[in-house]
Amino acid sequence: MSNLHLYDSLTGALRRFEALNAPHVGMYVCGPTVYSDVHLGNTRTFLSFDLLFRYLKHLGYQVRYVRNITDAGHLENDADAGEDKIAKKARLEQLEPMEIVQRYTLGFHAVMQAYNALPPSIEPTATGHIVEQMELIKKLLADGYAYEAKGSVYFSIETYLQNHPYGELSGRSIDDLETGTRELEGQTDKRHPLDFALWKKAMPEHIMRWPSPWSEGFPGWHLECSAMSTKYLGSEFDIHGGGMDLKFPHHECELAQNKGATGHGGARYWLHANMLTLNGKRMAKSTGNTLDPRDLLTGQSEHLSKAYSPGAVRFFMHQAHYRSVLDFSDSALQAAEKGYHRLLASMQILRKRPAQGPEQGTWNFGEWDAACTEAMNQDLNSPILIAQLFEATKAIAADQNDPKVLGVSGAKELLGRMEVWMYEVLGLAPEHQANNQQWQKALDSAMSVVLDLRQKARETKNWPASDALRDTLAEGGIVVLDGPEGSSYRLE
RNA sequence: GGUCUCGUGGCCGAGUGGUUAGGCAAGGCUCUGCAAAAGCCUGUACAGCGGUUCGAAUCCGCUCGAGACCUCCA
Incomplete structure (x- = not known):
């Protein structure tokens, strides 16, 4: 069905993707814990898997994409003194735990929508399961x-070890892990330091609690993903994704739970998206080194010089491979934005291309398109896909001088494919066209009057007048573009 | 301290045992009343030191540096 290769963390190798039940694909991605706003690092991970989701669909797979919402709260640590994060935040803000959950779930959805991430097929909650x-x-x-x-x-890790290896996903040995284990208060109930909680008895101050055969308490933090992935995708499914930081211990424990309960590890391909750093350091809620994805759209942050469009941000992220650490900086984002706009402008030129020249052009469209596919097939190499899009830009420019390059149908074909790669696969929404059509119309008519006035001034060589018009418009963010066929404008 | 990853031209960022990544910036040119935009051209990089090899930036070792995980975190 495809020649897609994905890097599987479990085997540490690039493996050809073969769906268990093609054309169906089951994909599970660890979602956010909704006790605070998602930051840009979280956003990157979800956009990385949105890219995978989009590409799988593009290849013709029918994907069931399950991404959970962790709303039960996790322990602060594995000790009995641990506190439920959501409960803590609720007390802090004098809100009900589920009020916190609701607020940040809505916020998360708003961000995902703003960045044009497709919603998952199922978004189950921990408390619902x-x-x-x-x-x-x-x-x-x-x-x-x-x-x-x-x-x-x-x-019980000791029991598990009798039948299965532990640490295969993260590449750790039991010995290494034991050396790194800290002695924490309240761990005395555990038989082995590496054992982890499946169910915790709730302390009196714990708000979120459920009755169970063992105690009134709450589930351990690795459990929900095992339960929900099995429920919706089966004990064996295709892809499990998440951030690199979840590899250990979360995914390792999940894998152990799965194997213990069903004999299967769950996913056949384990994918991990790498971190987004800010100022060279990992972005994390707990350290305060964060950037809110909404702030990028308003420019309201000490880290930003201006506001950016969601498309520019996505473009910036997809210009790096999902398995590489990406360091965020305002200047890097600006560079990406410029390139992104140039790409959009090039597509606009193609849209307005007159039907001239031969039917077929000299440019090798098929080879180019194959290179795009090949890039994505190589473990979603979006940076190379984008490089290919820029190659197309060159052909479009050459075609402006010589319509033999693309040809009439060649140009149409190219535009169609560029739109597929840009919009459908990379998820870069054609934002400038969609919104504010009424405003656009109004602005167009006003600008036609202004540009007309300026043209008259230019014809009489009244340079001070024409330049004054241009300068004033520039102050308002409108850039006047003088071309051989008259002037046009665009918004900065 | 342990495990692991990475170190690419001014910046961001792919890739690779022998052939141009790409973007941004910069310089030159074309266009232009000027400017902007756009287009064309230019750059010869792969932390350091050894080793393997006909040949390494790409493989191995060491050194230095950075980051992640080992504890909730995408």
């Missing part, structure tokens, strides 16, 4: 992979 999580615990208990201690249930 407590029953499934408890069923999973029961299964693990029955099979001996878990044990109960003082109302809490833990996953």
Whole structure:
């Protein structure tokens, strides 16, 4: 069905993608914990997987894309003294936990929509799947992979190791892990330091709690993904994605839970998107080194010199490979924005191209398009895809002087494919066309009058008058473009 | 401290055992009343030191530097 290759973290190799039940593809991505606003780093991860989702669809797959909302809150740490993050924030703001969840879920959706990310097929919540999580615990208990201690249930690494390797995803050995384990207060209930909680008995101050056979408590933080991916995609499915920081321990534990409960690890391909850094440091809610994706659109941040369009930001992100660390800076974003605008302008030229020249051009359209596909097939190499789009720009420019380059149908074909790659695959919405049609119409008519006036001034060589018009418009963000066929304008 | 990843031209950022990534910036030119925009041309890089090889920036070792994970985090 395709020649897509994906880098699988489990095997550490580039593997040809073969869907388990083509043309259906099951894809699970770890979603956000909704106790605060998503930051730009989170956004990058979700846009990376949006790119994958879009490309799989582009290839003709029918994708069921499941991305969870973690609304049950996780422990602060693995100790009994741990506090539910959502409950903590709720007390801080004097709000109900679910009020916090609602607020930040809506905020998350707004950001995803603003950046033109396609919604997942299913967006299950952890609190909506407590029953499934408890069923999973029961299964693990029955099979001996878990044990109960003082109302809490833990996953037993020692039992697991008798049948399966642990650490295969993150490439860690048990010895390494044990060396790195800290002695925390309250870990005494665990039989082994690497055991992790499946169910935690709630402390009195814990607000979010559910009754269970073991205690009134709440599920462990690795459990929801195992429960929900199994429920909606089956015990074996195609792709599991998430941020690089989730590889260990979250995905490692998830994998162990899956294997313990079903015998299957879950996904056949484990994908990890790399971090976005700010000032060379990882962006994280907990350290305050963050950038709000909405601030980029308004320019309201100490890190920004101006506002950017969502498309420019997406373009910036896709100019780097999803498995590379990308460092954010205002100047890097500005550079990306310029290139992005040039690309859009080039497509606009193609749209307005008169039907002249031969039917077929000399430019090798097929080879170019194949190179675009090849780039994406190589583990979603969007930087190379974008480089190819710039190659097309050169052909379009050459065609302006010599219509033999693209030809009439060649030009149409190229435009169609560029739109597919830009809009459909890279998710760069044609933003300037969609919104404010009424304003656009009004501005166009006003500008035609102004440009007409200026043209008259130029014809009489009244340079001071024509330049004054140009300067005034420039102050308002309108750039006048003088060309051989008269003047036009664009918004800065 | 342990595990791992990375270090590319002024900046961002792909890729690769022997052939131009691309973008931004810069310089030159074309166009232009001037400017802007646009187009064309130019740049010869791959942390350092050794090694393997006919040949390495690409493989191996060491050194230096950066980052991630080991603890909630996309």
